[in-house]
Amino acid sequence: VTTISLTSAAPATAKTDAVVVGVARQPADKAAHGTKRKKSATSEPALALPASSAAVDAALGGSLLSTLNALGAKGGAEEVTKIASNGALGAPLLVVVGLGDVPADGAGYDAELLRRAAGAVARALTGTSVSKALFALPADDAERIGAVAEGALYGAYQFDTFKGESRTPIAEAQVATTAALARKADVKSAVASASALGEYVGLTRDLVNTPPGHLPPAEFADRVVKAVAELPAGAGKVTAEVLDEKALRKGGYGGILGVGQGSARPPRLVRVGYTHPKAKHRLAFVGKGITFDSGGLSLKPPASMTTMKCDMAGAAAVVGAVLAIAAVGLPVNVTGWAPLAENMPGGGAIRPSDVLSMYGGKTVEVLNTDAEGRLVLADALVRSGEEKPDVVVDMATLTGAAVLALGERTAAIMSDDDTFRTQVYEASRRAGEAMWPVVMPAELRKSLDSEVADLQNVGQRMGGMQVAGLFLKEFVPDGVKWAHIDIAGPAFNEGAAYGYTPKGATGSGLRTLVRLAADVADGTIKLG
Numbered sequence: 001v002t003t004i005s006l007t008s009a010a011p012a013t014a015k016t017d018a019v020v021v022g023v024a025r026q027p028a029d030k031a032a033h034g035t036k037r038k039k040s041a042t043s044e045p046a047l048a049l050p051a052s053s054a055a056v057d058a059a060l061g062g063s064l065l066s067t068l069n070a071l072g073a074k075g076g077a078e079e080v081t082k083i084a085s086n087g088a089l090g091a092p093l094l095v096v097v098g099l100g101d102v103p104a105d106g107a108g109y110d111a112e113l114l115r116r117a118a119g120a121v122a123r124a125l126t127g128t129s130v131s132k133a134l135f136a137l138p139a140d141d142a143e144r145i146g147a148v149a150e151g152a153l154y155g156a157y158q159f160d161t162f163k164g165e166s167r168t169p170i171a172e173a174q175v176a177t178t179a180a181l182a183r184k185a186d187v188k189s190a191v192a193s194a195s196a197l198g199e200y201v202g203l204t205r206d207l208v209n210t211p212p213g214h215l216p217p218a219e220f221a222d223r224v225v226k227a228v229a230e231l232p233a234g235a236g237k238v239t240a241e242v243l244d245e246k247a248l249r250k251g252g253y254g255g256i257l258g259v260g261q262g263s264a265r266p267p268r269l270v271r272v273g274y275t276h277p278k279a280k281h282r283l284a285f286v287g288k289g290i291t292f293d294s295g296g297l298s299l300k301p302p303a304s305m306t307t308m309k310c311d312m313a314g315a316a317a318v319v320g321a322v323l324a325i326a327a328v329g330l331p332v333n334v335t336g337w338a339p340l341a342e343n344m345p346g347g348g349a350i351r352p353s354d355v356l357s358m359y360g361g362k363t364v365e366v367l368n369t370d371a372e373g374r375l376v377l378a379d380a381l382v383r384s385g386e387e388k389p390d391v392v393v394d395m396a397t398l399t400g401a402a403v404l405a406l407g408e409r410t411a412a413i414m415s416d417d418d419t420f421r422t423q424v425y426e427a428s429r430r431a432g433e434a435m436w437p438v439v440m441p442a443e444l445r446k447s448l449d450s451e452v453a454d455l456q457n458v459g460q461r462m463g464g465m466q467v468a469g470l471f472l473k474e475f476v477p478d479g480v481k482w483a484h485i486d487i488a489g490p491a492f493n494e495g496a497a498y499g500y501t502p503k504g505a506t507g508s509g510l511r512t513l514v515r516l517a518a519d520v521a522d523g524t525i526k527l528g
């Protein structure tokens, strides 16, 4: 596990394995302004060093830009160049990371850009002999310092449980800052928050990456109970409760039971509750937890099944968010709900046209057993509403339609409350997660009308992402602020690693939930 800390040691002389600085590019038209260079020399962007790289450059005799030019560096975002310091620095290795264009006058470097830059470096140092790295990037306030710390931790993530040989990430990441900044309360809390986020994004990714054979619903529940028991000393009070299949039957959780009945490994409903003595508001997070989605009798084609271990990413993010909120001790009450089931086509499986009686009594005709996430969520949404939360947010790898609409890196935010949807969007932006607000046209709802039950689980294909949102809305109590976040695209990265995002599980959504809870706690989001 990688640790993070602040240091006011001088980057040029600090005794560490690697020192990390940034390089940006000055667009051609701006580089030409006020310089004596010939026109031909300004047609390409020129490299430019941020002030945070100056001390290291000076220790190298002012040669850093010419060295980078000789090595072909362009300064583009996340470009990583390694240079031997040959005794000129306290560290044997200098790592220079690209930061893209120099920001407009007065504006600092974007926090998410710094997060990705630090992550790209942490990935590049994984599997090398570097154990300790000092990040001297242009981060001069709490938000940016926290972003560098987060990026280093997310980038250092490794999942090697099932590998004979593991690649060792950096053990220790230090963020360079001034002694004055290091003493500031907001800077300290940004680093503490980054540390908690690093830990629980890691837990979320571990849960998602774990092969589905190793993570049936009961095992997922056990891991949550264990993670609660292992919360750091000083964390807030968290309780974990698990309903097994008997308790689910007794309670009338027809959605969770129905989806799970085709598997030999029975479903669970996990509740993690965090309370703070000074809390004024209560949030509920509900995450889809299909530990493997074969589609059930509406079987998926083989190629669509290979990534379906990630169909519990919403539940993992929800649990991780509650634990991260507890670890930093936000003054707010938060309950996380993880309805867990394995969707399999066994002999006991639900059949297309079966009717399920959901928790709370509504009936649903199941026309497609592969639209199962909304069935387990419906039970958990109704149950979460019984505790009278001010806010309910559900998070789910719910629809292929969301990926078609927004691509693989952007989540969709839906709500029937325009103000709240915007507040969730603002929280996601500040957390550095790509999400986009999406409308739910009311006329799509009628396609969910069933001939035999209160509603059916699939509706019209056009607008399928919003139809799923409208289905869920049926199970949200009136008067509760609610948002639905579809993370089907960003939860699992099938492409190459980038920034702080590895291949496989990403931990998507957790940071937005934590930011949202912080916004409620500090009054950025005003509730009655």
Ligand SMILES: [Zn+2]
Pocket (backbone or CB within 6 Å): 293, 295, 369, 370, 371, 372, 373
């Ligand atoms: Zn499905």
